[in-house]
Amino acid sequence: MKTVVGVKFKKTSKTYYFDPKDIPLQEGDGAIVETARGLEYGEIVMGPTQVEDEKVVAPLKSVVRKATAGDYKRMEQNQQQEKQAFSVFEQKIAQHKLVMKPVEVEYAFDGSKITFFFTADGRVDFRELVKDLAHHFRARIELRQIGVRDEAKMLGGLGKCGCPICCKRFLSEFSPVSIKMAKEQNISLNPTKISGLCGRLMCCLGYEQKYYEEMNRKMPRNGSEVTTPDGKGKVVENQPLCARTKVRLEKPDGSYEFKVYALEDLTFDRTQRPRPKNEKKNGERKGDREKQKPREPKEENGGKK
Known part of the structure; x- marks a missing residue:
């Protein structure tokens, strides 16, 4: 275990560890630290803390001094x-x-x-x-x-939610975001609605992705048949956030009505789950072909050369 302090620099929201060298420091203090680029000013965002050795990037640079009036x-x-x-x-x-x-x-x-x-x-x-x-x-x-995402992180601004953009506030690094996430979350695919200030897909699409993936595995597929307290019907829409499903029911006169049911009130074939990402329709998984013995090349012209 090593004693370190967390320091954040002006242009980034990533926290770096430094050796406090017995200098009395607390969160909110300014400090002059030794970096690969020379002396730099940073803000203490984490007071002296014991962390595991493997979490510290060697060599561990030191805090030179607590910021003085002259430094400010x-x-x-x-x-x-x-x-x-x-x-x-x-x-x-x-x-x-x-x-x-x-x-x-x-x-x-x-x-x-x-x-x-x-x-x-x-x-x-x-x-x-x-x-x-x-x-x-x-x-x-x-x-x-x-890049444009780094530009937005530097300059900052307000997102569509009305709050300061995440990359400026707390994101230390950018995680991959795909249009598939918007589809799984039933979000409009209008680029103006799912793009951030940088013009790229909003980072927040990834925040709830794991929850949506988990819920989509538990819920019936769209168009599949389910049994409800009011009889059988077909799934029209899933609402993963509230664990509800919209079902179309057929009346005796041939007309339809739509009702929303809690997931626990539905009975359906739970084996009809979405296939794993690495599984194909015929049950063959990615990589299986590589394991198969390669076929012998066919001889042309009746085997004659």
């Missing part, structure tokens, strides 16, 4: 310089006629390095731009191309 003043100066540098960045891009969108500028704590973040549809030859920026700022320059 330096951070304010850096923030002002970042705004000015962003304007210069925009001007230089226009001068060099590059097809790229500036996103953010980040100063190293000691001002020795400036990182410029941008987005672009493809590769951009920015070598001359780097030279121009280095000459202007007299510092080490790094241009870093990021």
Whole structure:
């Protein structure tokens, strides 16, 4: 077990572990820490805590000191310089006629390095731009191309729910999201409704996916026959969140009525479950063909060469 503190930096919501070195630190404090890029300012988001050795990425960097009044003043100066540098960045891009969108500028704590973040549809030859920026700022320059999801994470904003977007608030990394998740959750496939500020599928589609998968395995298939307290009928719609199913019932006069039943009130063939992802219609599973003995090649022309 090792004693560590959790530190979060300005442009990311990922928490990194550092050795507190007996420095009295608590959640909410600012700290100057040693990183691969040099000294950086970060916020303590987790006080001294014992964690297992395998959860610590070696080598474990150290906290240099608790942030002082001078450090906070330096951070304010850096923030002002970042705004000015962003304007210069925009001007230089226009001068060099590059097809790229500036996103953010980040100063190293000691001002020795400036990182410029941008987005672009493809590769951009920015070598001359780097030279121009280095000459202007007299510092080490790094241009870093990021994706649209990283752009949204940096800039932030409000999602369709009215809350700050998840990637800005608490997501430390992006998980895969697919259109299949929206289908399984019976969400409209209208791109404007399931896309986030970045234009990609919303990350929150994955939050309840496991629950939907579990419930869909328990519920009858759409179009299948079920027995209800009012007789037999066909499934029209499943409502996994409330564990209810909408059923179409046929009346004696040939007309139909629709009723919603709780899952426990229905009787149906539970063997008719959706097939596993790696199983095909004929029962053959993915990989079975690879295990089969390959066929001998047929001889052409009656076996004559």
